[in-house]
Amino acid sequence: MSSHEQAIVSLLSNFALSFDGAVLGLTLAYAAVRTIVKFTSSSSALSKLQDAPSVRVSDLRSVLSVEGGSDSESDSSNRSGREELVIVRGLVEAKSAVEGVTWKSLRQNVLVSQDSGDRAVIVQRTQTCIYNEWKGFFGWTSDLRAILSRSLRERKSSSLRTVPFVLIDGSQWPAADYVVVNMDGSKHHLPLTTVYHQLQPINASPYTFLQALFGHEYPVGLLDEEKILPIGKDVSAVGLCFLKNGIPEIKSCSDLPYFLTEMTKDQMVIDLAFRTKILFWSSILLGSASIGILGFAFVRNWNRWKEWRQRRREEQQQQSRAAVDEPNTQIAEDELGDVPDGQLCVICLVRRRRSAFVPCGHLVCCQRCALSVEREVSPKCPVCRQPISNSVRIYDS
Missing domain, CATH: 3.30.40.10 (Zinc/RING finger domain, C3HC4 (zinc finger))
Known part of the structure; x- marks a missing residue:
């Protein structure tokens, strides 16, 4: 650690311990509140996950309840039935492969990996530029830039391509039953498989030498990655399932940390229960530490305030005595002289x-x-x- 970084760490530690640790106590209290909120959310998600039925695609219709016998002609394009939280296990397949025998099925709407040639429904391409930083002969510039602002240059660029896909039961083909996966609004982690990973060095240029001389960042390598969700992968979909035009469709639930995952229901319950336990004990630890530090800071500052109040009272008494003695001194000086x-x-x-x-x-x-x-x-x-x-x-x- 450089001397400049040590100075920054010392400044931050002094700020955190100011007011006898009151700032640190408030920071820990904020972290404890955030942890409690996450624990509450995780506990609710765990309860919902334990109560959700886990079925295969072929058994999904048995758990969906439809309101009314049939839809009216005007509502035939809308979804019917109420949403049910379920866990569906099935194989990934392009939606065009199960829509029926038409001229579109002759050319299935699927994605092909550029490097491996695998057929997939989701392809994520990521390029990460790796930078090196030497302080150079004018190293203070890099330290100043690290304090004031971050580099405005993009270090990572990513592109995501998707096609409509469904989950099918691997034991049935052609697929009689399937569930459409609705990816709209989903921000959950995707169970992607890495099919390409390569680091390519970047040749130095005269401009690179100038960047290094003045302590600026300069690129040294480009990391290229490609991840896909291949067709035929066995995954679980956790979300709200409903019937749309008589076809099951599932969408993500924002209250749950999973949507598409390789884990089964038992594995998800174990993983979420472990995270909930960690959040529970973390909230207790952070809450106890914040209460202890804030209590210590309150007592110390209370004692200091009482000492300051006592000194102020003594100073006022001294000033009042001096005010009383001052006229006496003047009178005494008048009384001095030739007295019989x-x-x-x-x-x-x-x-x-x-x-x-x-x-x-x-x-x-x-x-x-x-x-x-x-x-x-x-x-x-x-x-x-x-x-x-x-x-x-x-x-x-």
Whole structure:
């Protein structure tokens, strides 16, 4: 790890631990909430998956219930019956192969792999450009670019071609029963098979030398991949199934993490149960950690606030004492000077007698010493030793 990366890591760690870890605690709390939401969704999907019937294509019509005896003539093109969540197991086949014997069936609507020649219904071609980065003689440019922005150049390009396809029962041919796979709106992972994988090096050019000199990214290889969903592959379709024009059709369900998969129902249940358990314990761990860190941060900041409040109170008391002592100091300075011995304060013997004690009435102290006597735990007159309540300043007319 370079010194610049270490500085970034140190900055992020200091930010996460600021306010005695409150930022880190809030981040963990957010992650815990997200994990709980995912756990709830995964638990619901697991419950639906366990209750869904698993059938072959030939047995699919037995689990579909149709509302009404027959459709009206105006609704003959619409789907009928209510949607049922099912798991259908069958072989992949092009839809044109089961539509009937017509002139279209002489040339089946299928895709052919460019490199392997396999017949398929889905072909995904991906090209990934692999870049190398040398800091060069001006390495700070790459570090600055890594912090401020990502490279705007596309590193990966992908193309996906599909044709309408169905699932059939492999034991019956020609296919009497089949289910149409509706791919509209599906964003689930597809069980594609890799048939071509090759890494081709890219020859360097004079421009590449300039890119490397100034620390810019430059291409070194091109990874070309081709994945297909071949005809005849045994897969499971998990989704909502309904009848459309009397033909079963299945579409993906956004609440489930599977649509087309090679796994059986038991394998999907085991996989989803394991993921649900991981999310459950992760939510507990993240929630406990966030509560502990936030509790520690709250206690520390609460104690700091009380200390700050105590210091503020002490400062205010000191300021109030200084405000009281300031006029006393001015008065004491006025009382200094040539004072006859009979009028000197009996305590300090420096200033003139100006304050009389209540209730005894003795005029024997200056105002500063009288205030000092009043602040004692049990104030008493220095002459008669009688308890006093306060003192009164005496002014000459």
